[in-house]
Amino acid sequence: MLRLYNTLLGNNIQVTPLNAPNFTMYVCGPTVYDRPHIGHGRSVLTFDLLRRYLQYRGLEVVHVSNITDVDDKIIARAQREAADPLELARDYEEQWWKAMDNLGVLRPHYAPRATEWIEQIVDLIEQLSRGGFTYVTKDGVYLDISKVSDYGLLAQQDLSNLQTSSRNFSEDKRQPLDFALWKFNSKQELYWDAPFGPGRPGWHTECVAMSTGILGHHFDLHGGGLDLKFPHHENERAQAKLLGYGFAQQWMHHGFVESGGVKMSKSLGNFTTLTEMLELYDPRSYRLLVARSHYRSPLEVTRELAEEAVSTLRRLDQFLDRLGDLIRDSNVMASDKVALTQEFEEAMDEDLNTPVAMRAIFEAITKGNTAFDAGEFQVAKGYGIQVSAALEALGLAPSVVAEEIPDSVLELARKRQLAKQDRDFASADIIRNEIRALGYTVEDSSNGYRIRRT
Ligand SMILES: [Zn+2]
CATH class of the missing domain: 3.40.50.620 (HUPs)
Known part of the structure; x- marks a missing residue:
């Protein structure tokens, strides 16, 4: 406990x-x-x-x-x-x-x-x-x-x-x-x-x-x-x-x-308020920074670290996208030799040691990807399920933060999807750039596509 x-x-x-x-x-x-x-x-x-x-x-x-x-x-x-x-x-x-x-x-x-x-x-x-x-x-x-x-x-x-x-x-x-x-x-x-x-x-x-x-x-x-x-x-x-x-x-x-080792609460480099930071980055990036250091230690927050957190999140989301179909596939049994859940709980139980828990999650992602590449789907599925449960417990699962995506962007993403279905890849690319110009990125995933703020 x-x-x-x-x-x-x-x-x-x-x-x-x-x-x-x-x-x-x-x-x-x-x-x-x-x-x-x-x-x-x-x-x-x-x-x-x-x-x-x-x-x-x-x-x-x-x-x-x-x-x-x-x-x-x-x-x-x-x-x-x-x-x-x-x-x-x-x-x-x-x-x-x-x-x-x-x-x-x-x-x-x-x-x-x-x-x-x-x-x-x-x-x-x-x-x-x-x-x-x-x-x-x-x-x-x-x-x-x-x-x-x-x-x-x-x-x-x-x-x-x-x-x-x-x-x-x-x-x-x-x-x-x-x-x-x-x-x-x-x-x-x-x-x-x-x-x-x-x-x-x-x-x-x-x-x-x-x-x-x-x-x-x-x-x-x-x-x-x-x-x-x-x-x-x-x-x-x-x-x-x-x-x-x-x-x-x-x-x-x-x-x-x-x-830079100086206590900051009011202003910080390029973003002075929380609201500004949330406008600039995926809101989960701050949560990731918080989780990567122990809650009793000082927390370093800079623009560079926030950007780094965004790319780390991408790695995490890509893993879940990649293994999404496998996780849902009831014909594949998940291996019981995967021990992330145990490592995660041991770390969290000891004064919420989130940095150790996060390291265990990222190691599990690497191992899960390797297993997937090698066609060891039961092992990969084991990692996929346990990574997803650990991220859910930390509030880092992609579904936790509902992003408000404007209708205009949603409409463009739908048009792009239709163009792709018609194998009109040139139009699909043009639409992708239009979406990017509005500050969003559309990525293909196992269940269609995903839109997120850039
Ligand atoms: Zn009080």
């Missing part, structure tokens, strides 16, 4: 769902004040790979990922653009989902918006206040972290180190690392009424209210990027602990996206 690195404990731990076959996971979602960037892509792809593999292993995943639609950055941008902050947040949220769909990630089962959870957030703050864990300053309600016995556990540092390194010192706070659960409304901006004064929720409190409100006080996994480990997740955990919640069994964090 799957073992995952638990950030809290610092080693790989076997995944034992609290309520099998259900598996409950909460992944911190975006603050919607701008277009999704490259770093977001890695985050959603990492947790999509996890979810798909858990499902492949037979678990019923309940996946929650929030939308932070009230935040200083949203309000600041709305003021700059003289826009309504909630409308601005809705617009960027729409762009977020569009990019997610293009990327081929499975949508979360629940995507709660912070502004729709105010009542529960206020209730949670009141509970913490009744427990004597909070205090009020002129700008908000704060959590007193000295009340949390093991604060710093997730950050894997002790409190005194964290306190001295904190730059968020405000004279009003009792300790530098105390954080706002509720921020009082100071100007004319977005606010809600609350017993402790009008204002808006703090980010760290939103996620506790929404995760436990949907998944219960104790759930299987909480995840996000390494940058969320501290202070965001530490502060979520602090509140949950004071409330006596079991909270997350497992904490999972992925590494940053880099370019």
